[in-house]
Amino acid sequence: MSSRMIRSFQGLLLLGLSIFFASKAASGQLTWYINARFVPLTIFGMVFLAVLAQAVFTEIRRARQHEQEHDPEHDHHHEHDHAPASGSLWVMLIPLAIGILIPARPLDSSAFSTKGFSTSAPLVSSDSSARIFETESEERNILDWLKLFNFEENVTQFNGQSASVIGFVYFDEALETDQFYVSRFVVSCCAADGFAIAMPVLWGEALTLEQDSWVLVKGSIETVILNESRVPMIVAESVQSVPAPDQPYLFP
Amino acid sequence: MPAGFFSWLWDRLNVFATVFLGIFVEAVPFLLLGTFASGLVEVFLDRDQMSRWVSNRPAAAAVSGAFMGMIFPVCECGVVPLTRRLFKKGLPLSAGISFLLAAPVLNPIVIFSTASAFGWGEMLFWRFAISLGIAVVTGLIFSVENDAGSILRPVLSAHEHDHDHAAPGASFLEKTRKALLITVDEFFDMGRYLILGSMLSAGLQTFIPQSALLAIGSGPILSVLVMLLLAILLSICSTVDSFVALGFVNTFSFGSILSFLVFGPMVDIKSVMMYVQVFKRRAVFYIVAIPFMMSLLTGLIFNYLIR
Numbered sequence: 001m002s003s004r005m006i007r008s009f010q011g012l013l014l015l016g017l018s019i020f021f022a023s024k025a026a027s028g029q030l031t032w033y034i035n036a037r038f039v040p041l042t043i044f045g046m047v048f049l050a051v052l053a054q055a056v057f058t059e060i061r062r063a064r065q066h067e068q069e070h071d072p073e074h075d076h077h078h079e080h081d082h083a084p085a086s087g088s089l090w091v092m093l094i095p096l097a098i099g100i101l102i103p104a105r106p107l108d109s110s111a112f113s114t115k116g117f118s119t120s121a122p123l124v125s126s127d128s129s130a131r132i133f134e135t136e137s138e139e140r141n142i143l144d145w146l147k148l149f150n151f152e153e154n155v156t157q158f159n160g161q162s163a164s165v166i167g168f169v170y171f172d173e174a175l176e177t178d179q180f181y182v183s184r185f186v187v188s189c190c191a192a193d194g195f196a197i198a199m200p201v202l203w204g205e206a207l208t209l210e211q212d213s214w215v216l217v218k219g220s221i222e223t224v225i226l227n228e229s230r231v232p233m234i235v236a237e238s239v240q241s242v243p244a245p246d247q248p249y250l251f252p
Numbered sequence: 253m254p255a256g257f258f259s260w261l262w263d264r265l266n267v268f269a270t271v272f273l274g275i276f277v278e279a280v281p282f283l284l285l286g287t288f289a290s291g292l293v294e295v296f297l298d299r300d301q302m303s304r305w306v307s308n309r310p311a312a313a314a315v316s317g318a319f320m321g322m323i324f325p326v327c328e329c330g331v332v333p334l335t336r337r338l339f340k341k342g343l344p345l346s347a348g349i350s351f352l353l354a355a356p357v358l359n360p361i362v363i364f365s366t367a368s369a370f371g372w373g374e375m376l377f378w379r380f381a382i383s384l385g386i387a388v389v390t391g392l393i394f395s396v397e398n399d400a401g402s403i404l405r406p407v408l409s410a411h412e413h414d415h416d417h418a419a420p421g422a423s424f425l426e427k428t429r430k431a432l433l434i435t436v437d438e439f440f441d442m443g444r445y446l447i448l449g450s451m452l453s454a455g456l457q458t459f460i461p462q463s464a465l466l467a468i469g470s471g472p473i474l475s476v477l478v479m480l481l482l483a484i485l486l487s488i489c490s491t492v493d494s495f496v497a498l499g500f501v502n503t504f505s506f507g508s509i510l511s512f513l514v515f516g517p518m519v520d521i522k523s524v525m526m527y528v529q530v531f532k533r534r535a536v537f538y539i540v541a542i543p544f545m546m547s548l549l550t551g552l553i554f555n556y557l558i559r
Contacts, residue, residue, distance in 0.1 A: 010436055021277070033274040035492075045281035048288075052439070055432035091444035094451070095276050102269040110263035111270075116463040188495035189488050191274030192457065252495065 004060060006089065011056035013092045018049035020099055031247045032106040034190045106248040107185045107194050108212045109170045117170070117183060117196035119231045120150055137161040137221075142184050143250045145221070145232045146197055155223050155230050163234050164218045166245060169209045170198060180206045182217050182234070187249040194249065200226065203236040216240045264458050272454035278489060279329050279446055279522070286330015287438040290337040291431035295422075299342045310346040314391035317347030318384050321355030327490045328356040328517050329446060332526040333438045339400035348400060350391030353543060356490040356517035357383040366513070369494035375506070378554075379513045386514065386546045393542060394535075403535035445529050449522025453487040460485075466503060475508040476551030480544065483516035484524075490517035507554025515547035 021042055024030045030039050107115070132144045137158075140148070142165050149155050167182035175181070183198035201217050209215065219236035226233075307313050326334055335343075335352045343351075356362065358380060366376050397403055422430070465478055465485075479500070488496055493516050497509050504512075519540050527536045 010440060013440075014436065017280070021280075024277070030277070033270065033277045038278060038492075041281045042277055045284055048281070048284050052284075052432060052436050055429060056436055058429070059433060088440050088444045091447050092440060094447050095273065098269050099273055102265060105266045105270065107267065107270055111267045114267070114458060114461045116461065116466075188498070189492035190278040191270045192278075192453065192486055193488055193496040194271075194274075195462075252498075 004063060007056055007060050007063075009089050011053050011060065013089060013096075014049050014053035014056065016096055017092070018046050018053060020096055021046035021049070024099075024104075028246050029104050031249065032104060032191070035187050035249075035251045036247060037251065038189070106244075107191055107196075108168060109183070109196075110212075111185075111194070112170065112196055115195055117181075117198050119198055119200070119226055120146055120229060138164040141165055141250060142167055142182065142197055142199055143186055143252065145199060149223075149230065149232050155232075158221045158232065159223055161221045162219070163221050163232075164216065165199065165234070166214065166216050166242060167198070168212050168214050168244075170196075171206075171211055175200065178202060178204050178206050180209060182215065185249045186252055188252055197250075200224065200231065200233045201236050201239070202233060203239050205239070209239065214242050214244045216242045268454050268458040271457050272450050275450040275453060275487060275522075276447065278492075279450070280443075282327050282489060282491070283329040283442060283446055284435070284439060286326045287333050287442060288431070288435045289324055289326060289330065290333045290438055291434035293334065293337050293341060294434050295427040295431045297341055302338075302341045302343060306343060306347050308344055310344070310392055310395035311388075313344040313347035314350040314388045314395070317343070317350040317391060318354035318358060318387045320347070320351045321357070321359035324355060325359040325361050326355055327359075327362070328520070328523045329442070329489070329526070331355045332523065332530055333442050336404065336530050339404060343400070344395070345397055345400055345403070346391035346395035348391075349394040349539070350387040352387075352539070353390055353518045354383055354387035357514075358387075361491050362494075362517075365491055366494040369498050375510065375513070378510055382510070382514050382547075382550050383517070386518070386543050389546065390539070390542045393538065403531050405530060405532055442526055442529070445525035446522050449487060449520075449525040452525075453485060453521045456485055472505070472507075472555035473552065475504055476511050476548055476555065479504060479508040479512040479551070480515050480547060483512045484520050486516075487520040487522045488516070493517065505555050507551040507558070510554055511547045511551030514550060515543060518543040518547075 021030075024033070025039070025043060025046065030042055034042065132140060132148055133152075135144070140163065145163065145165070148158065152158075165182060167184045170181040170183045172181055180201055180203065181198035182201050183196050185194045185196050187194045201219070202222075203217075203219075216239070217234050217236050218238045218240075219234040221232050222235050223230050224233045225231075306316055321331075324331075324334060331352055335348050338351070339345075339348050363376070363380070366379060370376055394403070462482075465482060468474055468478055483493075486496065494513060497513055500509055500512070524536070524540060527539055531539065
């Protein structure tokens with residue numbers, strides 16, 4: 001490949017990546033890959049990639065003008081700038097190809113077999129648990145409930161509190177037929193560190209639900225023993241199908 | 253082939269794509285910042301300034317190199333091209349190696365993120381103290397070599413002359429333009445290793461259950477080894493790894509998590525990919541092995557002696 005072709009290819013790839021980021025940001029799918037906290041950083045990356053593409057295209061134009069003004073034979077060795085070998089450029093097509101060819105899908109129960117799932121959540125700092133304690137019980141999400149159960153000594157105090165959580169359905173062989181898990185992925189940084197958390201739900205019509213479908217579960221909390229630890233179970237009064245939320249993951 | 257197999261494969265492919273793009277999207281802005289810093293260093297910093305700032309005595313150079321991350325806040329993706337550039341500008345070996353290893357931890361962003369995960373306490377203190385120690389010791393070990401040329405792969409030397417001669421007397425705009433083009437070249441140069449590394453990491457995460465790894469590690473020795481392995485495997489950015497480490501607080505001891513936080517920023521799949529591109533094989537071996545042994549030792553000392 002000639003130097004100019006390599007530069008053109010570089011420019012197109014940079015522009016392509018920038019557009020890819022922009023389309024993910026516009027469709028709201030960025031949070032399928034990363035914690036919402038890092039979205040501004042990706043926006044910065046998107047803008048910077050466009051600036052770099054612009055710099056490359058300007059360079060191509062300058063080189064062309066330069067060639068027209070001077071005798072190309074004579075001047076050629078002087079302004080040739082070292083673009084990397086073309087081999088390194090093709091690799092940059094991989095993320096674009098994966099992003100375009102494989103339909104985007106957030107992590108779901110099919111990732112459980114390797115990522116695992118848990119009915120307890122890590123302790124963060126005590127003040128955030130104190131904050132959860134203050135919130136209305138119906139405002140708490142799955143992560144909040146699991147944190148509370150990890151943090152508090154006396155968990156039976158939560159029995160009978162009303163709960164209302166959104167998550168996707170997961171059937172586990174260890175559960176009875178009138179039970180299912182309502183689950184969410186927790187992502188600290190990006191999907192690579194995602195892990196699933198879940199609360200068991202007691203509901204007579206559990207078998208009518210579909211694996212991975214999103215539901216809003218309303219009911220009351222009951223403490224049960226699962227895998228030798230005390231976890232919050234929701235005794236459901238209603239389980240409604242809901243559309244998948246814009247942000248499928250919870251961010252600690 | 254049964255249909256079940258294909259749907260299983262399709263599911264795995266989806267997990268792979270999501271995890272891979274997760275690492276990639278997360279890392280690109282940091283790689284851009286690192287390569288841009290490298291471009292700026294190339295056009296705005298000359299060799300004389302460098303020798304005025306950094307001492308040539310190995311010990312002093314190693315310590316100052318370790319703290320250079322406070323000025324260049326880069327994580328492990330950005331630090332590799334920047335280090336190569338600084339070597340080219342005449343940075344002493346011991347300083348460059350300790351910068352390479354320490355900068356992803358000893359910088360304002362990571363201090364802040366570690367503090368917000370673990371609080372201003374022991375974990376923060378030990379993470380920084382031990383990372384500093386490992387970086388300085390490794391830097392000193394490397395100072396037995398004469399100059400950076402003996403550990404760097406020769407790729408850059410072909411580059412060398414042609415960026416230099418445009419510099420003198422060029423306008424600010426012209427220099428910035430040059431810096432942007434260098435950023436582009438290095439972004440592609442390093443980006444392919446970032447991509448290959450992320451693919452490998454995502455592939456392993458798609459097929460090896462994390463629970464299997466966690467199940468091995470409960471003893472004081474094995475748990476450290478498991479956390480070190482996990483640090484390599486996950487390949488997450490040092491700016492956020494403390495939030496991930498938090499997830500293991502209930503399962504793993506203080507020492508094991510500390511070794512994860514010390515070792516992860518120095519060595520993981522994607523950074524090793526980039527090291528191989530920049531350094532000669534033998535140098536990469538030491539850059540990986542010395543921090544590994546010292547992080548392991550750290551974990552063991554904490555597990556057995558301190559708590």
